[in-house]
Structures are given as C-alpha cells and as structure tokens.
Amino acid sequence: MQPRRLRQPIVVVLGHVDAGKTSLLDRIRGTAVQVREAGGITQHIGASFIPADTLRAICGPLLTQFRFDVTVPGLLFIDTPGHEAFSNLRIRGGSAADIAVLVVDATKGLEPQSHESLEILRSRKVPFLIALNKVDLLSGWTPHPGSPLLESIKSQPKVIVDRLDEAIYRVVGQLSQIGFRSEAFYRVRDFTKEVAIVPVSARTGEGVPELLAILVGLAQQFMRRRLEVAEGPGRGIVIEVKEEPGLGYTANAILIDGELRVGDEVALGTRSGAKVTRIRALLMPKPLDEMRDPRDRFTPVESVSAAAGVKILAPGLEDVVPGTPMYVVAPGRAEELMNAISSEVRSAIRESERMGVVVKTDALGSLEAIVSMMERRGIPIRIADIGPVTKRDVIEASVVREKDKYLGVVLGFNVRPLPEAQEEADARGVRIILDKVIYSLVEGYERWVQEEKA
Numbered sequence: 001m002q003p004r005r006l007r008q009p010i011v012v013v014l015g016h017v018d019a020g021k022t023s024l025l026d027r028i029r030g031t032a033v034q035v036r037e038a039g040g041i042t043q044h045i046g047a048s049f050i051p052a053d054t055l056r057a058i059c060g061p062l063l064t065q066f067r068f069d070v071t072v073p074g075l076l077f078i079d080t081p082g083h084e085a086f087s088n089l090r091i092r093g094g095s096a097a098d099i100a101v102l103v104v105d106a107t108k109g110l111e112p113q114s115h116e117s118l119e120i121l122r123s124r125k126v127p128f129l130i131a132l133n134k135v136d137l138l139s140g141w142t143p144h145p146g147s148p149l150l151e152s153i154k155s156q157p158k159v160i161v162d163r164l165d166e167a168i169y170r171v172v173g174q175l176s177q178i179g180f181r182s183e184a185f186y187r188v189r190d191f192t193k194e195v196a197i198v199p200v201s202a203r204t205g206e207g208v209p210e211l212l213a214i215l216v217g218l219a220q221q222f223m224r225r226r227l228e229v230a231e232g233p234g235r236g237i238v239i240e241v242k243e244e245p246g247l248g249y250t251a252n253a254i255l256i257d258g259e260l261r262v263g264d265e266v267a268l269g270t271r272s273g274a275k276v277t278r279i280r281a282l283l284m285p286k287p288l289d290e291m292r293d294p295r296d297r298f299t300p301v302e303s304v305s306a307a308a309g310v311k312i313l314a315p316g317l318e319d320v321v322p323g324t325p326m327y328v329v330a331p332g333r334a335e336e337l338m339n340a341i342s343s344e345v346r347s348a349i350r351e352s353e354r355m356g357v358v359v360k361t362d363a364l365g366s367l368e369a370i371v372s373m374m375e376r377r378g379i380p381i382r383i384a385d386i387g388p389v390t391k392r393d394v395i396e397a398s399v400v401r402e403k404d405k406y407l408g409v410v411l412g413f414n415v416r417p418l419p420e421a422q423e424e425a426d427a428r429g430v431r432i433i434l435d436k437v438i439y440s441l442v443e444g445y446e447r448w449v450q451e452e453k454a
C-alpha cells in the first residue's frame, strides 16, 4: 500500500529572552542557504520552511548513522519572542506546534520564561527537545564550526567535556524537579520517556546537524498519524491581527491542516463569538532578492497547503481574536463551525454573579492562562473576558467592592480602559490594575491586597 503523504511538522522555538532562539534559526537558515542547490529555504509569514533535501544535505552522514531517511517534506520553524511581555505569542505558537525546541542558555540553565514555556508545552502535550545553546561560551571550548557535536566533543580535552556535562546535568536536575526526565541525546535510551538535550552553538553551528536530525527522527517516529495529510478543508490558528499600510486589517495565520484558497469562506473567532468571511487575498513574504520597494513586502498566492504561515486579507478582520481557530467552511457547515469556534472562545470566558475580580485580556491564550493561574491561586473570578476595560466592568467591580473590598477590582492584561471606564473608576474609587506580564499582573493584584490590608 502506498504510504499516505505526510505534511511538514510545525516546529515552534521557545525559550527565555536572549537564549539564542533567533540566532539558532538564523544559523539553520544560513546553513540552508549554503546548501541552496539542495532546495534552500522558503520564508513564510512568521515562519521558515526547510525542505527535506536541505535537511538531508545538512544532516548528511548522521542519517546513515541514525539509520533513517527524511520522509517528511521538511520542517516549518516558528520563532517566538522570549521577552516576558509576549506570553501570548508563546502560547499561540505552542498551540500550533507539533513539536518544539526549547532553547536554554548553557551558561544559565532554566530561566523564568523557560519554565513558562515548559508549562505551555506540558498543558498542550507538545513533545519537545532542549537545545542547550552557547556551548562555545564554556570556558576553554575549542570551536569546530559547523561540525556535528559528537565530532567536536571528541577533540575537546576531558576537563571541557566535564564542563559540558555540568551544564547538561544542571538542566537535567532542574527539569526533574518539575517532573520531566531528560538526558543528553547520546545517552537517551527511550525518546518517548526522556527529553533529549542537544548541546549546540548558534554561533559556530556545532550540534545543528544533530538538532535537525533528532527533530526529524522524533517527528517521523512518534507523530506519523498526526502528520498524515488530512483530506479536506483547511484548519489553522490566527496568530496575530495586524493593520498593514495600504492593506487594512490582515490576519497572520498558521495553516495546520488541509488547504486554503483565495475565495474560500473561513470561520474565525471574534469577541462576540464567531463570523464567516471570504478570503480576498493570501500573501506570502516576497523573497529578499525580489524586494525592490520595502513597502511591497508580500507576494499574492492563489492557495497554500499545510503546514504554512500566511497573511490573510478579508473583510471584517478587525474584531478577530488572536489565538482562536480558523476553519475553511465546507458547504453547509458554517453554523457547525461557528458554534465550535464560539464555544472555544466562550469556554475561557467567565460571566457570573459571584463575588470575584473582573479580568480583561487581549486574546484567548492570555485569558486562558490568566484564568487558570488565578484559579490555581484560589482567586475567585466574577467576569473574565476579552476586550478593553469598559464602564460595565467597573460597575461590576464596584458592586463587588461593596461586599468585599479585596475582590472589587479590575485586572487588565495588554488592554486599556476606555475613557468612560476610567472616569467611572475614578468616580467610584475602583482600582484598575494593568500589566503586560502575566505573572506580574497576578502578583500586582496580590501585592495590592497586602497593601490594602496593611
């Protein structure tokens, strides 16, 4: 029987700020450009595609050594920012991921946003490996640019190999404290039970061949079913809604399954539930060497196949909620799909009469993350919703405040109060706590309670 076609796995790169995520992707892209005759790379919106031939050229003899060939069509990499303010983008990246690379700075070990990324991966059950980056900074390391890590290790003195082991075992220890078993990839016995740690250097390229080979191996061995191309209409996730000069509102989306064509009807999540709109144009980044005018950054395409990162032009995108699913509407299925989307949007929204705080956020992922964090800390919620802080939110908080002054507040994540909401809050003495960092929003609330009680 003919094996079914596999789509490319979506690989999301996560990690703490400055761990080297972008540098590592640049190194992979640079290496891919060097082997251009093999097929090079293709830029997507918010992603880079490394085709199978390029992977074969980079991994070379490792594939013979590991005894497999590349049967996926390539790997689609999505970079994410590590700054604490961008939890949303990490969460959305995490939801689209088939597999992830958590980049950890070898000289620092796990840092706060490494932990946050691990929580996202755990809650979404995304398999991942650790790229233990910046091994070139281990003191005394002699670089072997572009070589496989195991080659490089062979020529380092024992004291340096011990130093590398110390960096590896620090991360092994930190991971075991939060319930993950891990090991250096060359000591892993069972890739389904242990997280592989791959020492790499984005600066010298050491370890990059192994990193790619292990990603391909994991994807092919453990996620075949998931990657078998689903027949039928496209399905994806909206990562960002962006106003572009000359284009108006656009949605950057990751297509996870199926196909997306100009003229397709798509169902999208909005603040009030869901809507159906028709795709007017699909845009991909213009190759750098064809970009004469920087304002003209995109190339229109007629269709894209999963997995892909694409910019969508359609009427009515302005109230689409980032982080929500996107479905191509097959004839007669609009209502069913809209219901599925609005129930996903609504499952994160809380509306109650109980004594609790009011929470407003900018996106579905951040709302889910904040609601679950507050619930874990036993903070009751009256309203949790997406959108700016409104006058009604303030009135609700002030109703609560009459009964319980510590719960009568509004918390806003990455949103602003509307002017009339701010006036109402000033008039009623209701506190609005705003933040762009999930942890510090919740901690800011707890600190405010302490101060009020003192």
Ligand code: GTP
Residues within 6 Å of the ligand: 015, 016, 017, 018, 019, 020, 021, 022, 023, 024, 080, 081, 082, 083, 103, 133, 134, 135, 136, 137, 200, 201, 202, 203, 204
């Ligand atoms: P954010 O996107 O801001 O979260 O950071 P990032 O994880 O993408 O890190 P980035 O690639 O911007 O690298 C941060 C700094 O570390 C830069 O100065 C890089 O040059 C440096 N760096 C990254 N990888 C390596 C490495 O392997 N070795 C050395 N020596 N420096 C590195």
Ligand code: NA
Residues within 6 Å of the ligand: 017, 018
């Ligand atoms: Na950086």
Ligand code: MG
Residues within 6 Å of the ligand: 021, 022, 023, 080, 081, 082
């Ligand atoms: Mg970066």
